[in-house]
Amino acid sequence: xxxxxxxxxxxxxxxxxxxxxxxxxxxxxxxxxxxxxxxxxxxxxxxxxxxxxxxxxxxxxxxxxxxxxxxxxxxxxxxxxxxxxxxxxxxxxxxxxxxxxxxxxxxxxxxxxxxxxxxxxxxxxxxxxxxxxxxxxxxxxxxxxxxxxxxxxxxxxxxxxxxxxxxxxxxxxxxxxxxxxxxxxxxxxxxxxxxxxxxxxxxxxxxxxxxxxxxxxxxxxxxxxxxxxxxxxxxxxxxxxxxxxxxxxxxxxxxxxxxxxxxxxxxxxxxxxxxxxxxxxxxxxxxxxxxxxxxxxxxxxxxxxxxxxxxxxxxx
Numbered sequence: 001x002x003x004x005x006x007x008x009x010x011x012x013x014x015x016x017x018x019x020x021x022x023x024x025x026x027x028x029x030x031x032x033x034x035x036x037x038x039x040x041x042x043x044x045x046x047x048x049x050x051x052x053x054x055x056x057x058x059x060x061x062x063x064x065x066x067x068x069x070x071x072x073x074x075x076x077x078x079x080x081x082x083x084x085x086x087x088x089x090x091x092x093x094x095x096x097x098x099x100x101x102x103x104x105x106x107x108x109x110x111x112x113x114x115x116x117x118x119x120x121x122x123x124x125x126x127x128x129x130x131x132x133x134x135x136x137x138x139x140x141x142x143x144x145x146x147x148x149x150x151x152x153x154x155x156x157x158x159x160x161x162x163x164x165x166x167x168x169x170x171x172x173x174x175x176x177x178x179x180x181x182x183x184x185x186x187x188x189x190x191x192x193x194x195x196x197x198x199x200x201x202x203x204x205x206x207x208x209x210x211x212x213x214x215x216x217x218x219x220x221x222x223x224x225x226x227x228x229x230x231x232x233x234x235x236x237x238x239x240x241x242x243x244x245x246x247x248x249x250x251x252x253x254x255x256x257x258x259x260x261x262x263x264x265x266x267x268x269x270x271x272x273x274x275x276x277x278x279x280x281x282x283x284x285x286x287x288x289x290x291x292x293x294x295x296x297x298x299x300x301x302x303x304x305x306x307x308x309x310x311x312x313x314x315x316x
Contacts (some may be wrong), residue, residue, distance in 0.1 A: 175228070186201070
């Protein structure tokens with residue numbers, strides 16, 4: 001299915017968005033590369049792997065607004081991901097962006113540069129942008145980003161008052177007997193779990209097995225039932241790790257394609273050792289779990305704004 005393929009060689013492209021005063025190609029690139037490649041940047045210039053406006057560049061060449069710089073890492077490999085993020089809403093300090101499924105929000109061992117935050121820093125003027133919260137790599141939807149370090153310091157401590165409401169949609173296995181359900185439980189990682197990152201609904205009969213339980217609360221509403229699957233609206237009242245995924249699995253309706261919380265985690269564990277194949281995805285039904293953050297409601301400038309993943313903005 002082409003998922004997880006690694007591309008040999010890798011090229012980064014930067015645009016110079018702002019007017020700069022006597023800035024060299026070297027000085028432009030240095031703060032935008034991870035340390036591993038900063039140490040080899042002189043060699044990349046010598047080998048002709050750095051270009052300015054399509055022509056091989058020297059370190060001391062000056063850059064101007066509108067220029068673009070390319071640098072190629074011939075030995076670098078990145079996992080293939082969907083890089084089609086987009087801006088949904090913005091003001092002078094913040095951006096709401098759409099993150100596609102399978103795009104990690106930040107650096108991973110498989111993707112140093114093709115992550116949401118790295119793409120934002122390369123493809124906008126905001127090369128010091130910061131994530132204000134996170135989504136799992138396989139989850140798509142709306143996310144908030146601070147445009148610079150000052151905005152991050154201002155808004156990250158206020159994130160719970162900034163984001164008033166989070167709505168997700170999940171396609172799940174089975175047909176719930178309920179139409180609406182408010183579900184509260186404690187969630188925690190568990191000693192001895194085969195999947196270290198897996199979260200569990202705490203069993204009060206064996207509390208000693210659970211590490212740092214935290215209260216979680218989600219409102220669920222059935223939007224549609226189709227065949228052997230259902231579309232569930234999920235409103236988060238708390239923001240625990242994997243909250244929606246583990247709660248729906250506990251209720252007997254795991255999210256379709258969830259490698260951790262369906263099939264007893266078999267496909268997650270298999271993927272650690274080797275790639276999944278077409279027959280595996282035939283069982284999972286989809287390359288990624290069917291969960292999307294479809295809207296965020298913000299309270300900002302003394303009013304509420306709802307930002308939807310389809311680009312519609314309510315309240316402006």
